[in-house]
Amino acid sequence: MIYGLKGIVFKQTVTEIILDVNHVFYEVKVPSLPEVPLGSELFLYTYQVIREDDQYLIGFGDLSEKELFIKLINVNGIGPKTALGILTATTPDKFFNAITTEDLAYLKKLPGVGPKGASQMILDLKGKLETNTNRGENPYEEEVIIGLTNLGFKKAEITKVIKKVSSKSLTANELLKLALNELRRG
Numbered sequence: 001m002i003y004g005l006k007g008i009v010f011k012q013t014v015t016e017i018i019l020d021v022n023h024v025f026y027e028v029k030v031p032s033l034p035e036v037p038l039g040s041e042l043f044l045y046t047y048q049v050i051r052e053d054d055q056y057l058i059g060f061g062d063l064s065e066k067e068l069f070i071k072l073i074n075v076n077g078i079g080p081k082t083a084l085g086i087l088t089a090t091t092p093d094k095f096f097n098a099i100t101t102e103d104l105a106y107l108k109k110l111p112g113v114g115p116k117g118a119s120q121m122i123l124d125l126k127g128k129l130e131t132n133t134n135r136g137e138n139p140y141e142e143e144v145i146i147g148l149t150n151l152g153f154k155k156a157e158i159t160k161v162i163k164k165v166s167s168k169s170l171t172a173n174e175l176l177k178l179a180l181n182e183l184r185r186g
Contacts, residue, residue: 001048002046002048002057003045003046004043004044004045004046005019005021005026005028005043005044005046005057005059006021006041006042006043006044007019007020007021007022007026007041007042008020008021008039008040008041008042009036009037009038009039009040009041009042010025010038011038012033012035012036012038015029015030015088016028016029016030017030017033017036017042017044017059019042019044026057027056027057028044028046028057028058028059029056029057029058029059029084030044030058030059030060030061031058031060031065031069031084031087031088032061032087032088032091033059033061044059044060044061045059045060045061045062045063045065045066046058046059046060046066047060047066047069047070047080049080058080058084062139063139063142063143064092064142065087065092067142068087068092068095068129069083069084069087071125071128071129072086072087072121072125074124075117075120075121075124075125076120076124077116077117077120078112078113078117078120078121081112082111082112082113082117085110085111085112086110086111086112086113088111089109089110089111090110094106095129096129099121099122099125099126099129100126100129102122102126104118104119104122107121107122138166138167138168138170138175140170140171140172140175141162141166141175143172144162144172144175144176144179145158145159145162147176148176148179148180148183153183157183157186158179158183161179161182161183161186162175162179164182165178165179165182
């Protein structure tokens with residue numbers, strides 16, 4: 001599985017982006033991505049779809065969008081193309097709000113979603129989603145938590161430390177170093 005790609009933007013359309021990763025050009029479908037200047041460096045979290053008759057990458061600007069996509073494709077009756085259409089038509093926060101308030105009318109307006117699909121999404125996802133407002137300020141928190149868990153630290157300890165040391169301006173490495181120092185002290 002390809003977790004992510006970091007490369008130079010070679011071409012961008014409304015629905016896809018071509019990334020030059022060390023002279024290998026990846027075509028990546030994107031649900032919503034602001035215009036990126038050609039020649040600039042870009043990192044995308046990716047999800048690889050492999051079907052009998054098709055194979056493609058889907059790219060996401062942030063981890064919460066990728067996590068929502070994965071939750072969507074686990075809903076009965078929602079495939080990768082429908083999930084991609086949903087993410088193109090809405091934001092994770094608006095989608096979360098529609099699920100928590102059980103707004104069937106909003107969900108039915110999303111591409112590829114009918115009454116049964118909207119009801120199924122509410123049934124499968126209610127209580128399982130979180131928005132960026134529920135998370136901390138730093139976009140790397142989830143990655144650092146996963147990394148520290150893999151190092152053998154307990155999730156409760158990690159979460160407490162992350163809340164203490166995290167700030168929006170920290171890089172993933174800086175956040176990891178601060179969290180590790182705190183965990184070693186405690």
